[in-house]
Amino acid sequence: TLSSTPPRRSPQGTSAPRPRRGPRACAPQRRPAGAADGPLAALAAAAAAEDEQPSGAGRARVGLCVLCGLPAAGKSTLARALRRRLPQRPGWACALLDYDELIPPEAFGPPEPGAGPAEPSPLLPRWKRSRRELLQCLERFLRAVVTGDPLSAPATAAQPAWERFLACCHGQGLLSSAESDAGAGRSWTHAATSRPLYVILDDNFYYQSMRYEVYQLARKYSLSFCQLFLECPLECCLQRNRLRSHPLPDQTIHLMARRIEMPDLKKNAWEQNSLILKSFDCTSEDNEQIISLLAAALENPVKQNEENTEQKEADRAICAASTVHQADQTCRRIISQTMKDAKDKNVPSSEMKSLAEELNKLKAEFLEDLRQGNELKNQSCIQNQQSEPATSVTSSFQHEATNVVNKYILK
Numbered sequence: 001t002l003s004s005t006p007p008r009r010s011p012q013g014t015s016a017p018r019p020r021r022g023p024r025a026c027a028p029q030r031r032p033a034g035a036a037d038g039p040l041a042a043l044a045a046a047a048a049a050e051d052e053q054p055s056g057a058g059r060a061r062v063g064l065c066v067l068c069g070l071p072a073a074g075k076s077t078l079a080r081a082l083r084r085r086l087p088q089r090p091g092w093a094c095a096l097l098d099y100d101e102l103i104p105p106e107a108f109g110p111p112e113p114g115a116g117p118a119e120p121s122p123l124l125p126r127w128k129r130s131r132r133e134l135l136q137c138l139e140r141f142l143r144a145v146v147t148g149d150p151l152s153a154p155a156t157a158a159q160p161a162w163e164r165f166l167a168c169c170h171g172q173g174l175l176s177s178a179e180s181d182a183g184a185g186r187s188w189t190h191a192a193t194s195r196p197l198y199v200i201l202d203d204n205f206y207y208q209s210m211r212y213e214v215y216q217l218a219r220k221y222s223l224s225f226c227q228l229f230l231e232c233p234l235e236c237c238l239q240r241n242r243l244r245s246h247p248l249p250d251q252t253i254h255l256m257a258r259r260i261e262m263p264d265l266k267k268n269a270w271e272q273n274s275l276i277l278k279s280f281d282c283t284s285e286d287n288e289q290i291i292s293l294l295a296a297a298l299e300n301p302v303k304q305n306e307e308n309t310e311q312k313e314a315d316r317a318i319c320a321a322s323t324v325h326q327a328d329q330t331c332r333r334i335i336s337q338t339m340k341d342a343k344d345k346n347v348p349s350s351e352m353k354s355l356a357e358e359l360n361k362l363k364a365e366f367l368e369d370l371r372q373g374n375e376l377k378n379q380s381c382i383q384n385q386q387s388e389p390a391t392s393v394t395s396s397f398q399h400e401a402t403n404v405v406n407k408y409i410l411k
Contacts, residue, residue: 060146061196063224063298066214069207070260071238071253073232074279076100079202082290083172090291092196095174097138099203102164131210134158137165138199139217145197146221196298206260208268209321215270219302224298226273227263228290229377257340258368274299324371330394331363337403343410355408359401368399 064104065082067075086094136154143383144151153162169175205211211227218225234257241247263274277286335356342355 018137041317054405060063060302061224062221062300063196063198063226063294064147064214064218064227065198065200065294065297066205066227067200067202067230068211069279070206070232070234070237070256070267071204071231071331072237072244073230075202075204075230078228078230079200081394082198082200086198086294090295093173094175095169095197096097097134097168097197097199098199099131099134099201102134102161102168102386103127104160104164130161133161135164135213135217139220141165141169142217142221144222145288146223148235180368190330198294199300204256204260205254206256207321208261208264208271209318210265211268215302219304222301222304224273224297224299224301225270226293227271227275228293229276230265230279231262231276250310270302273300290354300377313335323369327370327394328363328367331366331397334390334394334398334401335359335363338401342408351411355405358404362404363397366400 025079042380067079069075076098079098083096086092128208133154133156138158140151140154143149151158166175201214203210205214215225217223234253237253237257238250239251241250263271265271265274273293273296275289277290339352339360343351347355
């Protein structure tokens with residue numbers, strides 16, 4: 001069965017050491033003897049039918065499955081279980097892309113001093129650059145599998161990133177070295193092309209925008225797409241994390257718990273193929289639901305010419321994320337300037353700390369309201385596209401911050 005256990009992914013932008021995988025979340029449950037396989041039987045039949053087709057007939061069927069959730073929610077163990085089980089039961093090939101293995105830990109460290117002119121722009125953090133390079137490698141992988149073209153390195157990805165990606169494919173039996181091949185010198189194994197292939201992406205993916213980037217790849221190449229969100233109580237994640245040899249700080253997981261964006265099946269058409277699992281209660285019913293979701297997604301790949309309404313919904317989600325980011329940056333500048341003004345007005349140093357705490361609390365509440373989809377966000381994204389998206393939002397924060405600082409100045 002598929003059970004879920006703590007993974008070891010730190011949130012983006014932190015430099016926490018990579019923790020080991022923790023204890024299992026729940027014991028595997030054995031299926032009753034003679035129980036009907038349901039969707040598994042149908043998948044096995046589909047795989048057998050594909051085996052009867054002539055070699056090269058039809059188009060490669062590829063699915064992308066995104067695992068998301070808090071650190072220590074159980075994503076990595078579920079990913080490994082899928083990696084073992086899918087080739088056995090439904091008869092699919094399966095590739096597992098573990099972001100912990102493919103993105104080096106130094107990507108989450110402080111910027112390197114004295115970067116030369118050949119280095120990428122420091123405006124793009126190394127962890128974000130590493131994620132982008134990994135997606136570029138994945139796209140080359142998908143293009144080669146779908147079209148049958150030789151596998152070649154992306155022009156903009158760093159060589160170490162590409163080599164890690166190739167090693168991952170080779171280690172899972174999907175890629176073989178062939179010195180006689182032209183160009184890349186590598187060819188796909190029979191396992192990667194003879195049956196449907198599912199690519200499992202194991203990471204936190206705590207923002208919708210991160211998952212949407214993967215969805216865009218599925219749409220570009222008409223692939224299947226689905227999401228598995230592991231919902232685990234915060235206290236359980238914290239306890240599991242503490243059992244690791246290199247645990248993340250509790251405040252890091254608390255921060256992610258406040259920021260994480262669950263799949264919204266009602267609001268986002270592109271997230272329809274999603275399953276929210278209670279990783280604390282592992283059941284055989286969950287196993288069947290997972291396989292059913294993967295099968296349904298594989299039978300209904302994303303179409304390139306999707307309806308305009310779906311694209312608008314996706315664009316709105318990206319716009320909302322951008323608005324929150326812009327508002328956060330502007331609010332930080334407002335707080336900095338407000339603190340400077342308070343100091344210039346001779347606010348006692350004993351009260352400056354209280355002022356800073358009050359302003360930061362106000363900012364956190366303000367951004368949380370914005371993140372939850374209040375009216376201001378929609379106005380800035382939709383009704384007022386001629387101005388900066390966060391202008392009306394931050395002007396309101398400026399007004400509130402002025403009221404706060406005036407209480408201290410006028411004492």
